[in-house]
Amino acid sequence: xxxxxxxxxxxVDLLSFLPDKLVFTISGLIMSVAICTFLIGxxxxxxxxxRRVIARFQNRSGPNRWGPFGILQPIADAxxxxxxxxxxxxxxxxxxFIAAPIIFLCTTLLVYAFLPLGxxxxxxxxxxxxxxxxxxxxxxALSVFMAGWASRNKYxxxxxxxxxxxxxxxxxxxxxxxxxxxxxxxxxxxxGIVNAQSNIPFIILQPLGAITFMIAAIAxxxxxxxxxxxxxxxxxxxxxxxxxxMKFAVxxxxxxxxxxxxxxxxxxxxxxxxxxxxxxxFLPIPGILWxxxxxxxxxxxxLWFRSTWPRLRIDQIMGFAWKVLMPAAILNTLLxxxxxxxxxxxxxxxxxxxxxxxxxxxxxxxxxxxxKRLKLKEPVPSELANMDA
Amino acid sequence: MSLNSxxxxxxxxxxxxxxxxxxxxxxxxxxxxxVDLEPVFGYLxxxxxxxxxxxxxxxxxxxxxxxxxxxxxxxxxxxxxAVEKLCNIEVPKRASYIRVIVAELQRIASHLMATGxxxxxxxxxxxxxxxxxxxxxxxxxxxxxLCGARITLSYMRxxxxxxxxxxEFWDDLELFLESMPNQIDELESLITGNEIVLSRTRDVxxxxxxxxxxxxxxxxxxxxxxxxxxxxxxxxYEIYDExxxxxxxxxxxxxxxxxxxxxxxMRESLKIITQCINLIKPGPVRNEDVPLIIRAPExxxxxxxxxxxxxxxxxxxxxxxxxxxxxxxxxxxxINLTLLKEMTAGGKIGDLIVNxxxxxxxxxxxxx
Numbered sequence: 001x002x003x004x005x006x007x008x009x010x011x012v013d014l015l016s017f018l019p020d021k022l023v024f025t026i027s028g029l030i031m032s033v034a035i036c037t038f039l040i041g042x043x044x045x046x047x048x049x050x051r052r053v054i055a056r057f058q059n060r061s062g063p064n065r066w067g068p069f070g071i072l073q074p075i076a077d078a079x080x081x082x083x084x085x086x087x088x089x090x091x092x093x094x095x096x097f098i099a100a101p102i103i104f105l106c107t108t109l110l111v112y113a114f115l116p117l118g119x120x121x122x123x124x125x126x127x128x129x130x131x132x133x134x135x136x137x138x139x140x141a142l143s144v145f146m147a148g149w150a151s152r153n154k155y156x157x158x159x160x161x162x163x164x165x166x167x168x169x170x171x172x173x174x175x176x177x178x179x180x181x182x183x184x185x186x187x188x189x190x191x192g193i194v195n196a197q198s199n200i201p202f203i204i205l206q207p208l209g210a211i212t213f214m215i216a217a218i219a220x221x222x223x224x225x226x227x228x229x230x231x232x233x234x235x236x237x238x239x240x241x242x243x244x245x246m247k248f249a250v251x252x253x254x255x256x257x258x259x260x261x262x263x264x265x266x267x268x269x270x271x272x273x274x275x276x277x278x279x280x281x282f283l284p285i286p287g288i289l290w291x292x293x294x295x296x297x298x299x300x301x302x303l304w305f306r307s308t309w310p311r312l313r314i315d316q317i318m319g320f321a322w323k324v325l326m327p328a329a330i331l332n333t334l335l336x337x338x339x340x341x342x343x344x345x346x347x348x349x350x351x352x353x354x355x356x357x358x359x360x361x362x363x364x365x366x367x368x369x370x371x372k373r374l375k376l377k378e379p380v381p382s383e384l385a386n387m388d389a
Numbered sequence: 390m391s392l393n394s395x396x397x398x399x400x401x402x403x404x405x406x407x408x409x410x411x412x413x414x415x416x417x418x419x420x421x422x423x424v425d426l427e428p429v430f431g432y433l434x435x436x437x438x439x440x441x442x443x444x445x446x447x448x449x450x451x452x453x454x455x456x457x458x459x460x461x462x463x464x465x466x467x468x469x470x471a472v473e474k475l476c477n478i479e480v481p482k483r484a485s486y487i488r489v490i491v492a493e494l495q496r497i498a499s500h501l502m503a504t505g506x507x508x509x510x511x512x513x514x515x516x517x518x519x520x521x522x523x524x525x526x527x528x529x530x531x532x533x534x535l536c537g538a539r540i541t542l543s544y545m546r547x548x549x550x551x552x553x554x555x556x557e558f559w560d561d562l563e564l565f566l567e568s569m570p571n572q573i574d575e576l577e578s579l580i581t582g583n584e585i586v587l588s589r590t591r592d593v594x595x596x597x598x599x600x601x602x603x604x605x606x607x608x609x610x611x612x613x614x615x616x617x618x619x620x621x622x623x624x625x626y627e628i629y630d631e632x633x634x635x636x637x638x639x640x641x642x643x644x645x646x647x648x649x650x651x652x653x654x655m656r657e658s659l660k661i662i663t664q665c666i667n668l669i670k671p672g673p674v675r676n677e678d679v680p681l682i683i684r685a686p687e688x689x690x691x692x693x694x695x696x697x698x699x700x701x702x703x704x705x706x707x708x709x710x711x712x713x714x715x716x717x718x719x720x721x722x723x724i725n726l727t728l729l730k731e732m733t734a735g736g737k738i739g740d741l742i743v744n745x746x747x748x749x750x751x752x753x754x755x756x757x
Contacts, residue, residue: 054514054515054516057516058515058516058518058519058520059519059520059523060519154397154399155399158399158418158421158738161420162421224512224513224514225512225585227512235738236405236406306514307514307515307516308513308516308579309513309583309585310508310511310512310513310583310585310586310589311511311512311513311585311589311739312585312588312589313588313589313737313739313740314421314737314738314739315421315737316588316589366584370584370588371584371587371588371591374587374591376640377640377641378640379615379637379638379639379640380615380640381615381616381617381638382598382614382615382616382617384598384599384602384616385598385602385616385617385618386616386617386618387617387618387619387622387623387636
């Protein structure tokens with residue numbers, strides 16, 4: 001079966017007349033360029049997909065003019081953005097202003113370096129890949145802040161302040177929610193985590209960790225209902241208010257890559273990556289297709305969230321991170337730890353306990369912190385002016 | 390170590406995605422918290438009241454279309470009622486019924502817009518807005534059958550309406566009345582129980598009954614603060630005294646109540662339309678004695694109706710000429726805006742946008 005490794009070996013064979021180090025560098029470069037190009041292309045197609053799907057949610061047609069079903073729309077958009085005037089505000093800090101979108105795109109693409117897209121299909125396999133991914137995603141907060149601060153625009157600055165506050169808060173529950181799977185799989189390498197899920201995907205084993213990670217990741221890429229950073233109805237564009245032309249396009253592209261990345265990471269961490277579903281194992285489907293279809297389902301769910309939910313307020317978002325997600329992540333870690341000590345091999349019991357606690361936790365949170373605790377009051381006509389009286 | 394912080398003054402508008410037109414707010418912020426805000430009007434001022442002094446009474450109907458441009462029928466109704474009171478013109482019964490039907494349809498359309506844009510301000514990426522627009526489109530289609538226009542309708546004339554309704558209007562209205570309750574249910578299932586909507590709007594921007602009465606607010610804003618006052622019942626015009634309907638009121642006067650009141654009023658409007666269809670009889674729709682160029686007797690008249698946004702009033706003064714000596718418009722949007730600061734000061738930016746959306750203003754009416 002074709003995997004990245006076989007491709008890599010093929011390249012190495014082809015270049016075997018060169019010195020070893022050069023061969024390694026060139027083949028690595030070729031593979032990276034291929035992955036980056038593929039991702040950027042995927043991001044463009046995804047913009048079309050997202051617009052079409054959300055249009056269907058909203059009783060509209062979406063883009064349908066260019067090519068069949070409007071699939072060439074991203075090309076038209078890219079051409080339009082390329083030929084637009086590239087404006088840098090006079091008061092802006094030029095260096096930082098230009099650097100921000102580049103850093104943003106680079107960090108988004110760098111994430112894929114160690115992500116196993118299939119069996120033996122990753123650019124590299126390091127033993128702390130999970131740590132790398134968590135680290136590199138936090139750099140996004142920096143580039144958003146750079147963009148907002150350098151623009152010298154009040155909306156952009158407000159967006160940047162929100163971004164830093166929110167992204168840093170959500171880093172914490174996101175990282176802690178992943179402790180559980182690291183403990184079970186005994187590995188920080190993404191390949192190791194995928195291999196540990198060959199029997200049971202972690203979403204079944206640790207539903208609380210999965211949902212905590214999912215919510216934190218949605219916040220991390222600032223999508224609805226946590227799209228505080230650019231909240232269109234409040235801050236116009238947030239940190240991208242002053243950007244135009246290709247810099248704007250780079251930001252948009254990275255933002256459209258974010259859900260793809262989140263879906264891929266969720267697939268790797270909780271859905272078993274390229275492992276086939278247990279009851280469909282007999283089908284001759286390559287791992288990379290399993291990976292793609294699982295990610296696709298997650299992407300679709302993210303789109304569903306985005307097109308249905310309104311946005312939370314900034315204090316509610318921050319409160320949610322510290323009051324709900326943080327305890328949930330810690331509870332999950334504690335549970336997994338206890339289970340590893342006492343009932344290490346009894347998976348069925350672990351699943352039952354975790355599912356029960358998951359349901360109870362969600363129920364309690366909804367009734368203690370949610371709006372359900374407040375009953376709608378019965379209206380009483382005011383005495384001050386009543387036309388019936 | 391003490392951190393040095395200072396207040397930021399920022400302009401929301403006149404070009405801003407959620408300023409509902411060309412409204413401008415000078416907001417002073419302490420971080421995310423709103424310290425002070427000052428509305429700045431007038432970007433859409435077209436001098437409607439002055440223009441009215443140079444038009445004949447029938448021509449002014451077209452000016453009223455452009456006030457609250459999402460509720461032209463109500464504006465038409467308020468204006469022609471004032472002219473009829475000034476000149477003592479009788480309106481045929483059938484015309485009265487049709488006026489009430491179209492005014493209530495217009496109320497539904499306007500409330501749909503208000504609800505949709507409130508949700509858009511809440512950040513719900515357009516889906517509820519599009520649901521609302523789909524229903525509003527049906528109402529605009531009905532208006533198109535009546536008078537050929539969809540927004541600037543000019544359907545009413547002093548002494549009746551422009552012309553009688555074609556049969557297909559009644560058929561389509563029947564279909565609309567059948568489908569609309571389900572569509573409102575669908576909208577409610579998307580919004581009313583939504584945890585995020587509740588946590589964003591509950592206990593946000595509370596207005597007490599004292600405050601709203603002191604500021605002479607009207608319409609859904611007034612009723613949301615549990616003041617039971619509706620001109621359709623308190624001072625019935627046209628044929629509202631023959632019709633049975635409820636006046637819903639809110640419990641706390643927060644933004645959620647202002648949303649819920651609009652949903653309830655849409656259901657009441659459907660009730661009113663159904664009753665009108667049962668009561669209406671064939672007959673003339675226009676008083677033939679009214680000339681095209683009306684010469685109003687010397688005097689003055691004020692008529693206020695319950696528009697979708699509140700009490701919409703026209704005050705006309707005549708010196709006996711072919712156009713009014715003075716035409717003063719009581720615009721509900723404008724007066725409802727006065728409490729924005731009281732609703733919002735101390736809240737967050739998100740609250741400001743949501744409170745502003747719940748007032749439901751149309752700039753054509755505010756700036757006139």
